Amino acid sequence: MHYSFFSLLRNAMTGHRGWTPTWRDAEPKSAYDVVIVGGGGHGLATAYYLAKEHGITNVAVLEKGWLGNGNIGRNTTIIRSNYLLPGNIAFYEWSMKLWERLEQDLNYNAMVSQRGILNLYHSDGQRDAYARRGNAMRLNGVDADLLDREQVRAMLPFLNFDDARFPIQGGLLQRRAGTARHDAVAWGYARGASDRGVDIVQNCEVTGFIIENGHVTGVETTRGQIRAKKVAISVAGNSSRVGAMAGLRLPIESHVIQAFVSEGIKPLIPNVITFGAGHFYISQSDKGGLVFGGDLDGYKSYAQRGNLPTVKDVCEGGVALMPLIGRLRILRNWGGIMDMTMDGSPIIDKTPVDGLYLNAGWCYGGFKAVPAAGWCFAHLIARDELHSAAAAFRLDRFARGAVLDEKGQGPQPNLH
Amino acid sequence: MRIPCPFCGSRDVSEFVTIGETSGPRPDPSAPDAAQNFFTYAYLRDNPAGPSEEYWYHALGCRSWLKVLRDTRTHEIESAALAREGAR
Ligand SMILES: Cc1cc2nc3c(=O)[nH]c(=O)nc-3n(C[C@H](O)[C@H](O)[C@H](O)COP(=O)(O)OP(=O)(O)OC[C@H]3O[C@@H](n4cnc5c(N)ncnc54)[C@H](O)[C@@H]3O)c2cc1C
Numbered sequence: 001m002h003y004s005f006f007s008l009l010r011n012a013m014t015g016h017r018g019w020t021p022t023w024r025d026a027e028p029k030s031a032y033d034v035v036i037v038g039g040g041g042h043g044l045a046t047a048y049y050l051a052k053e054h055g056i057t058n059v060a061v062l063e064k065g066w067l068g069n070g071n072i073g074r075n076t077t078i079i080r081s082n083y084l085l086p087g088n089i090a091f092y093e094w095s096m097k098l099w100e101r102l103e104q105d106l107n108y109n110a111m112v113s114q115r116g117i118l119n120l121y122h123s124d125g126q127r128d129a130y131a132r133r134g135n136a137m138r139l140n141g142v143d144a145d146l147l148d149r150e151q152v153r154a155m156l157p158f159l160n161f162d163d164a165r166f167p168i169q170g171g172l173l174q175r176r177a178g179t180a181r182h183d184a185v186a187w188g189y190a191r192g193a194s195d196r197g198v199d200i201v202q203n204c205e206v207t208g209f210i211i212e213n214g215h216v217t218g219v220e221t222t223r224g225q226i227r228a229k230k231v232a233i234s235v236a237g238n239s240s241r242v243g244a245m246a247g248l249r250l251p252i253e254s255h256v257i258q259a260f261v262s263e264g265i266k267p268l269i270p271n272v273i274t275f276g277a278g279h280f281y282i283s284q285s286d287k288g289g290l291v292f293g294g295d296l297d298g299y300k301s302y303a304q305r306g307n308l309p310t311v312k313d314v315c316e317g318g319v320a321l322m323p324l325i326g327r328l329r330i331l332r333n334w335g336g337i338m339d340m341t342m343d344g345s346p347i348i349d350k351t352p353v354d355g356l357y358l359n360a361g362w363c364y365g366g367f368k369a370v371p372a373a374g375w376c377f378a379h380l381i382a383r384d385e386l387h388s389a390a391a392a393f394r395l396d397r398f399a400r401g402a403v404l405d406e407k408g409q410g411p412q413p414n415l416h
Numbered sequence: 417m418r419i420p421c422p423f424c425g426s427r428d429v430s431e432f433v434t435i436g437e438t439s440g441p442r443p444d445p446s447a448p449d450a451a452q453n454f455f456t457y458a459y460l461r462d463n464p465a466g467p468s469e470e471y472w473y474h475a476l477g478c479r480s481w482l483k484v485l486r487d488t489r490t491h492e493i494e495s496a497a498l499a500r501e502g503a504r
Contacts, residue, residue: 342458
């Protein structure tokens with residue numbers, strides 16, 4: 001069903017009885033051309049682009065829980081392309097371009113809102129670092145504006161400009177950045193893939209790979225064996241566990257990061273703001289809740305929940321940056337498990353097992369990557385060659401010493 | 417999460433930092449396969465879902481390095497010992 005103003009009107013007039021399910025909840029078949037493991041944003045986008053761009057429609061997305069239970073439904077919805085390194089900028093900018101036309105492409109309202117992201121700086125050194133980043137972005141055709149203190153004050157007068165230790169000196173603004181509705185992104189891609197014949201299979205956990213003579217020929221699942229010519233892993237946070245079933249040992253640790261939402265208030269925060277002195281970032285959802293987060297908890301976890309010290313740290317950062325939120329109540333907080341890689345950058349590559357492909361290591365930044373990661377992963381699966389925008393995301397870059405380390409932290413995942 | 421430091425007793429996790437799972441001893445840089453061994457040592461992890469042996473540093477306490485056995489599915493801590501015990 002095509003969504004339009006007229007379909008809305010027609011259904012409004014007929015008591016909303018004409019709506020059909022958005023996507024098909026499929027039963028698994030015994031064989032497919034491509035099986036995608038993991039029904040998060042990345043897996044669904046990959047299926048969509050496989051079908052749409054490469055005409056490969058005999059595809060299943062196998063999801064162990066329900067669609068959207070993972071990080072795609074847990075993130076803080078920020079999309080941006082304000083990266084520094086050449087291997088990253090082109091990729092995230094390609095993703096941003098896909099975001100900009102996503103809703104027309106999917107015929108689905110993903111609430112993409114280019115409200116801008118402002119990264120604040122509080123010292124001369126930080127200003128220099130942001131000037132450098134902004135210049136790198138502009139050299140690559142990405143928009144960036146370095147604002148001084150008065151320009152920031154004109155935009156966000158409620159910030160705490162005169163903190164004794166961390167006065168706000170300015171910020172780096174990417175106006176085209178913003179937020180998107182995470183669940184709608186999952187559902188939009190699911191619908192687009194499902195309409196083109198892709199089977200989305202829920203409650204179907206992959207428990208093993210069938211590998212014959214070094215070539216993958218299918219997967220074992222909780223709903224039986226499924227044969228496949230190609231298998232693509234896209235299980236954010238669980239990549240080591242799933243990879244181990246195929247004998248892979250990966251440069252990844254699974255970590256927990258928490259997020260928070262406050263009670264709803266009238267419009268206050270016009271864009272996404274990040275605090276440069278503590279780790280705190282915030283935006284406001286269209287329902288009015290303030291959506292915010294901060295650092296990882298800092299230890300390996302598969303528990304999808306965090307601990308109190310981080311909650312306290314995030315709240316302290318928030319109140320230091322904008323004291324006016326001090327009396328707001330937090331409605332909910334939750335955690336998600338992410339793959340933290342050894343250089344903080346992702347992996348889209350073939351694996352040593354023939355026919356087995358890996359999309360992993362998205363750390364806390366894989367939501368903004370959903371369109372381009374799906375695009376590039378589909379390209380790799382369909383054509384057996386790397387997409388130029390993701391050419392730096394090789395699995396063997398660690399062994400080659402060609403790491404892509406935005407923060408320069410080294411192989412210490414909890415510092416990225 | 418609280419960690420039973422053998423020296424300080426049960427202490428809040430915020431006093432500690434971790435560098436992740438324990439790896440074997442540092443590879444021999446003069447071995448013929450040193451490059452491969454250093455790659456494995458520096459970059460690859462088991463990252464198990466379940467009991468995991470990790471190094472934790474009691475930064476805001478006795479400043480000892482600890483070997484902590486912790487379940488990554490539940491955050492439950494089974495044991496903590498001084499890392500130097502049994503090393504070398
Ligand atoms: C709190 C939080 C805030 C974040 N904020 C942002 C942000 O503001 N901006 C941004 O860009 N990124 C953000 N991220 C990161 C982003 O959410 C992730 O990088 C991205 O969603 C991961 O890709 P995905 O959507 O495919 O993951 P998921 O939705 O987690 O999909 C993976 C799926 O694989 C399934 N799976 C696992 N094992 C198996 C198996 N054996 N068999 C079958 N299925 C399996 C899981 O059930 C899951 O549904 C945030 C993450 C968290 C946790």
